[in-house]
Amino acid sequence: MSEWFPLSPPLWKNWIEDSIASGKDNQYVRDLYDRAVEDYLSISLWEDYLDFMQAHRQEFGIIEVRACYERAINHAGIHLADGIKIWKRCIRIEEAYLATLMDDEQIEEAKGGVRRLYKRAFSVPLFEIEDLETSYLAWEGNSGKSVLQESRTALDKAKKLRSSREEFEQKLLSEPGEASEALLLNYFSYIQAEERMGNDPSRIQLLYERAATTFPITAELWNHYMRYTQRHLNIPSVAVKVSNRAVRNCPWVSMLWSNAVRILDAASCTPEVRDEFWSTFLKFRSHVAPLLGGADFLEILLARCDSCRQHCSEPHDLRSMFKGMSTLMDQYYPNFVDRALLLHSYWADCEASYLQDVDAGRAVWESLVNGKCSSVYEAWAGFIDFETRFGSIDRCRALYNRSYRRRMDDAMHRYTLSHSWLRFEREKGNAELYFKALKKVEDYSTMIESYLAKQSQGVVDDSAEVGNKRRTAQGGKATTEKRFKGEKAGETMAEKSVTHDDSRTVFVTNLAFSATESDIRDKFSACGEVAGVRIIRSSYTGKPKGYAYIDFAKEESVLEATSLAGTQLLGRTINVQKSVPPDQRKKVPHSSKVPRRGDGGTKATLDAQSDGSALGSRPKRGASSGHTSLGFVPRAVRSTPSSSSPQEVPAPPLRTNEDFRAMLLDEK
Secondary structure (H helix, E strand, C coil): CCCCCCCCHHHHHHHHHHHHHCCCCHHHHHHHHHHHHHHCCCHHHHHHHHHHHHHCHHHHCHHHHHHHHHHHHHHHCCCCCCHHHHHHHHHHHHHHHHHCCCCHHHHHHHHHHHHHHHHHHHCCCCCCHHHHHHHHHHHHCCCCCCHHHHCHHHHHHHHHHHHHHHHHHHHHHCCCCCCCHHHHHHHHHHHHHHHHHCCCHHHHHHHHHHHHHHCCCCHHHHHHHHHHHHHHHCCHHHHHHHHHHHHHHCCCCHHHHHHHHHHHHHCCCCHHHHHHHHHHHHHHHHHHHHHCCHHHHHHHHHHHHHHHHHHCCCHHHHHHHHHHHHHHHHHHCCCCCCCCCHHHHHHHHHHHHCCCCHHHHHHHHHHHHCCCCCCCHHHHHHHHHHHHHHCCHHHHHHHHHHHHHCCCCCHHHHHHHHHHHHHHHHHHCCHHHHHHHHHHHHHHHHHHHHHHHHHHCCCCCCCCCCCCCCCCCCCCCCCCHHHHHHHHCCCCHHHHCCCCCHHHEEEEECCCCCCCHHHHHHHHHHHCCEEEEEEEECCCCCCEEEEEEEEECCCHHHHHHHCCCCCEECCEECEEEECCCHHHCCCCCHHHCCCCCCCCCHHHHHHHHHCCCCHHHCCCCCCCCCCCCCCCCCCCCCCCCCCCCCCCCCCCCCCCHHHHHHHHCCCC
C-alpha cells in the first residue's frame, strides 16, 4: 500500500513497532524509518529514528549516526515550535559518544563537535532556545571557553526573527491537529508573510511540509508547493520529490499530474527521470481514469505530448507517442468527444510542421471526420483550417462541399459553416464560385436568419419544440405519458406555474445539451447575482432542449448579460436576449421554428421557401393546406378546406383502398 499512497506517521510507527516486535533485523527497521520520514514531516518520528540509531550505534557506527542526525536537522531543525527537540537529541547523541572516549585527543575533538552543534542551534530562531542556553552553560562549566559569547550576535538575531514570527506560530498552535479551513488559511498567511520577511526557501519549504502533513489530500496546497519549488528552487531532485509526493497524495487531480510533467521539464530533469515519472502515471492510470473526466485525462496526455515534442529527436518516436495517447483516450473514454480537438489538431500540426509530412497530418483529420466526429462542426472547421495552412484552396473547397452535405449536430453550426464557405469563396475564389456556393446555402441561411429575427423580436413561441414529430395530425401538442398522468391526478398547468419577473430575466439559446446549472451560473455570475437558472427540458424525454431562462437579482444585470451573446459556453456559441413576457409575444406556428438536430423536416422547410412561401406560413403537420404532400390520408384526419381562403388550392381527390391497391400493382 505504501508504494501507491503515502502512509501517515501513526501508521508508519505501528508498522515499525510491529517489525521490531516480530524480530526483524535492525537494517530492515532502519529502512522503514528512511521511508517513513520521506512521506510526511513528523518531529516525533524523527525523534524515534534518532533514538533507534543511538541505541544501535555500535552496529551502525558513529558516522552513520551523525549522518542520520544531519538529515534530521536539514528536515526539521528550523521548525520554529518543535525544532528544539531535534537539536537536543543531536547534542545528546554527541554527549553520549563523548562519554565513551578515553583518549584525550579524541575527547577534545568530540567536545569541539558538541560546541559546533550548540553554535549552529543558537543561530536558528527556535522556541525555548533559552533552555538550550542553560544546558550549554551547565555542560561547559568552567572550561574557560564560551560558545555563547562567540554566538551572541547570531543568537540575538535569531530571537528577533522568532519574535516576528511568533504571532503566526501561535495561530497554528491554537488548532493543533485539526484540519480546518481556518488552519489552512493560517498556513497560507504564514507562507506569504515569510516571503515578505526574507523569502528563505528552506523556511518556506518547511511550512509547506508542515501544512501537507495536516492537509495531505488538499490539491490546492500541493499545487502551490510545486509551483513554489519551480519558481524559487528549480532543483531536479527537489522537483522530482515534491511532484511524486503530490500525485501520490492526490492521484485523482489532473492539474497536479500535468503541472508535474511540465515542472520536471522546467527543472531540466534527465530523460530517465521524466520517463520514470510517466511510468508512475501509467501504473496509476487504471485507478485514476474512473476518477477523472475525459477532459481531465486529456489534459494529462497533452502535458506529456508537450514534453515529448520538446525532447523527441526521431520522427517515429513522436508519431508513436501521439498514436499511443489517442489509443489511451479511446480505451478509457470511448464516448468522449473533444470538441476543441486539442489532441488530434496538435498531432496533425506536428506531422505537418515538425515532421514535414502533410499527408500524415491530413490522415489524422480524415480519421476524425470519417469517425465519431463526422457530425461535429469543430472537426470540419479544424480540417479546413489545416488545409488552409498546409494544403491547397481546391482541397478546402472540396471540404466545404463535403461538410455542408453532412448533418451537423446543431442547426446553427451548419449556418455558421455556410457563412464561412461564402467568405472563403469571396476571399479565395471568384464570382462564379461564390454564386455557386450561395445557391447551395442561401435557402438554409434565409430560414435561420428569419428565425433569429423573429426570436429577437420575441414573437417565437419558446415553449414549442421545433419540428417536433410528436405532434398530433391536427397540429396540436403531443400528450406525453407524464402529462397524461398529471392530468389524471388533477394537476393543472396553472397550479404548477411559477411567476417570474421578465424584467430581470434573459433567454439563452444554442446551449450545449451537457450544460448544467452550475456551468450556466459560472458563465453569467460576472453580470450580477444569479437568482435562478431554468433549463428547459423535453416533457417527453426529460433531456435539455438547448435553451434556458436566467433570473437575476437586479434588472441592471440583464443588459450586461445580453452582451455575452456570441460568446462560447462549452464549445457552443450562445444567443442571449432579454426575456419577453408571454402576453406580449406574438404567437407563430410551431413549424416556423428552426429544425432541431437531426430533424427530418429540414428538406420540407427548404422546399416551402423555394416555392416563395414565408417561413412562418407553413402549415402544421397533418393540417390541410394548399400544397400538402399527403395523397393518402384517413378521412377522419383530413380537414376540409375552408372556402374563406381565396388563395387556397383544392386538396387532391380522396382515394379509396381500391385506388391505392391498383396503384401499387401498376394496374392504372
